[in-house]
Amino acid sequence: MHRAESERPATLCGMNRVSDDDMVLVPGGSLMTKTPEQGRALALMLARHTIHNIQPDLDVLKGGRPNYSSTPDxxxxxxxxxxxxxxxxxxxxxxxRD
Amino acid sequence: MHRAESERPATLCGMNRVSDDDMVLVPGGSLMTKTPEQGRALALMLARHTIHNIQPDLDVLKGGRPNYSSTPDxxxxxxxxxxxxxxxxxxxxxxxRD
Amino acid sequence: MHRAESERPATLCGMNRVSDDDMVLVPGGSLMTKTPEQGRALALMLARHTIHNIQPDLDVLKGGRPNYSSTPDxxxxxxxxxxxxxxxxxxxxxxxRD
Amino acid sequence: MHRAESERPATLCGMNRVSDDDMVLVPGGSLMTKTPEQGRALALMLARHTIHNIQPDLDVLKGGRPNYSSTPDxxxxxxxxxxxxxxxxxxxxxxxRD
Amino acid sequence: MHRAESERPATLCGMNRVSDDDMVLVPGGSLMTKTPEQGRALALMLARHTIHNIQPDLDVLKGGRPNYSSTPDxxxxxxxxxxxxxxxxxxxxxxxRD
Amino acid sequence: MHRAESERPATLCGMNRVSDDDMVLVPGGSLMTKTPEQGRALALMLARHTIHNIQPDLDVLKGGRPNYSSTPDxxxxxxxxxxxxxxxxxxxxxxxRD
Incomplete structure (x- = not known):
């Protein structure tokens, strides 16, 4: 989980970087949602955006997807x-509850 | 956990997609249940539907099942x-409690 | 964790299925127990019965046991x-507490 | 985590079984302890006794120990x-706290 | 997670050590943040700084990054x-909440 | 996590054993700390001392360290x-909070 400093100005080196919106750690800026369904969607987003922050290179993310998303574990x-x-x-x- | 954008209009490319009902993140729209048994069933469903949302391709899901479901770990x-x-x-x- | 629909009417295809009692998700229907010892026993049962619900085939469960139960991890x-x-x-x- | 029924009358088949004391799930029958140190010791015991209940064969437990206890993971x-x-x-x- | 005593005076042996700022366990010294976004950023930092404390050698940390950060698991x-x-x-x- | 009885009188057999201080499960005997930083340091210690209690052989602990501490996972x-x-x-x- 070490942040490689050299990756920060990533777009400068031509990396296909995750969009700024997808880098926001808490999309919407709040944990409050109207419904459990929306809360669940936020949970999925929080997890995804954490990963974007650790690995902002879209090509690496997309490259790994076929493998992990077809592996049950x-x-x-x-x-x-x-x-x-x-x-x-x-x-x-x-x-x-209400 | 990166969402591959290209998978969203999945049915368009002929993917055998999980049904819309199985994509709802919180089936029933509430965490409230009458009994612990129903709460437990909901827990199983929440977990399953998360996976459906990450991997909506039924064929991939079914293809992985024999392997994982016979592996104790x-x-x-x-x-x-x-x-x-x-x-x-x-x-x-x-x-x-009551 | 995808539920294979074809497995549901399992006894019909001759599967040696976990008993109905072992499929109940919350045996006794309550989380309340008189003692910590009983609470602990319930915890073990909850975990086991989850697994029965994901994999109801007794032969598969018993087949995997020698391996996992002798593996510390x-x-x-x-x-x-x-x-x-x-x-x-x-x-x-x-x-x-009381 | 499936309980192999055939293992229950284990001593009958000559298994070197964990002692009855080590099979109690909550030693002392309570979660209350006087000090954090004792609470921590209880935590260790709870974990150990769970494992004894899943795998009551002392020889298997001791056989696995050298391997896992020298593996950092x-x-x-x-x-x-x-x-x-x-x-x-x-x-x-x-x-x-007090 | 054993702390190798010999590593403590690390800079003395020429190790390229994580900066003192990156060794602070709770940057800012508080868990309070104004927004969820800042709370999330703190969560990322806490995790990183734990790892810095276990492994303060920058070269080792950077050496491992390409591998783990491109592995979905x-x-x-x-x-x-x-x-x-x-x-x-x-x-x-x-x-x-407010 | 089975406790090998034969290891207890470890110093008697010449094992290079973790010091008594490092075997205390809750160093300081309390969970209370003045600052988050100290609380975090205690968290690290608790984890380490658990491991000392499971594996009190210093040579084994040190032997495993180079491997795990350079493995991101x-x-x-x-x-x-x-x-x-x-x-x-x-x-x-x-x-x-205050």
Whole structure:
């Protein structure tokens, strides 16, 4: 998880970089959502954007996708991250009880 | 966990896509259930539907199943995701104490 | 974790299926137990029954057991799932403080 | 994590079985401890006894130990289980704040 | 996770060591942040600085980066750590509800 | 995680054993710390001392270190344990809010 300093001005070296919108760590800037469905979508986004921040090179991300997304163990691991993010979001929203 | 944009209009390219119902992130739209048994079933569903959203290609999902579902380590990993989802659902329901 | 639809009417195709009792997701239908010992036993059962629901074929389950149950890493992974389930059950029971 | 029924009357078949004391899931029968140190020791015990319950054959347990206990990744995995158990115990004890 | 004592006076042996700023475990000295975005950035930093403390040799850290940062499974694992750190930070900040 | 009884009187057999201080499970005997920085340092120590208790042989610990501490995946796994321990310590300290 070490941040390679040399990657920061990435676009300068011609890297096909993730868009600025996809680099925002908390899209929308809040953990509050109206519905569990939206909370769940936010959980997925939080996980994705973390990964964008660690690895902002789109070509590397797309290159790895076919492999992991067809490997059940990787999908289960990804689902676990989403489950953890959702715990936070659900607690933030009082579990949308009302 | 990067979302391949090109996969979104998946049915257009003839992919055998997970049904729309199976793509809903929170089936029923609520974390509230009447019983722990139903809460547990929801936990299983949440985990499954996350995976559907990351990998919506039914053929890939079915292709991977024989392998992972007969591998104890994969089953244990899947059980862990369910355990985490259930923590959220159980807390949401006040642990069905009454 | 994709549910193979074709497996549901499993007994019809001669699969040696986990008993109906072992398929119940929350045996006893409640997270409440009188003692921590019983809570711990429930945690073990929850984890086992999740796995039964993902893989209901007894022969596959028994076939995998010799391997995983003699592999320390697998035992540790299984213990982690139990630990997570127990967090939920212990919280539900107010940690059996009185 | 499937329980092999045939292993239950294990001593009958000459298995070198974990002692009854080591099979108790919650030694002492309570999550309450006087000090964090004792709480931590209980966390270690909970994790160990879970494993005893999944794999009660002492020879198998001892056979696997040299390997896992000299493998850093396995030690880290074991430490994670202890960390999770400790979360529960620490919460139960109000974090020994007073 | 054992701390090799001999590594402590690392700069003395010519190791290219992580900067002192990057060795601080909690940059800023507080878990409080104004926004979820800043909380998320702190979560990423906490995870990174833990790793700096375990492995303070910059060359080793940079040497490992190309490999893990292009491996989806490693990225998912890293995202999980961030998700766990964020749980703590979000709870500390009352989920930035107001 | 099985405790090999034969290892207990370890110094008697000439094992280069972790010091008694490094075997204490909760150094300082409390989860309370003045600052987040100290809380984080305690989290690192808790994780390390767990490992010392499972594997008290210094030579084995040091022998494994070069390998795991230069493997990103192992570092990420170690960081996860620290993150979990920190959750407990941060909660114990009310997140050092005041």
């Amino acid at each position: 990787s999908l289960i691991d990804a689902a676990r991250v989403v489950a953890i993010e959702f715990q936070t979001i659900a607690a933030a929203n009082g579990y949308w | 994969s089953l244990i990993d899947a059980a862990r995701v369910v355990a985490i989802e259930f923590q959220t659902i159980a807390a949401a329901n006040g642990y069905w | 697998s035992l540790i992974d299984a213990a982690r799932v139990v630990a997570i389930e127990f967090q939920t059950i212990a919280a539900a029971n107010g940690y059996w | 396995s030690l880290i995995d074991a430490a994670r289980v202890v960390a999770i158990e400790f979360q529960t115990i620490a919460a139960a004890n109000g974090y020994w | 490693s990225l998912i694992d890293a995202a999980r750590v961030v998700a766990i750190e964020f749980q703590t930070i979000a709870a500390a900040n009352g989920y930035w | 192992s570092l990420i796994d170690a960081a996860r344990v620290v993150a979990i321990e920190f959750q407990t310590i941060a909660a114990a300290n009310g997140y050092w």
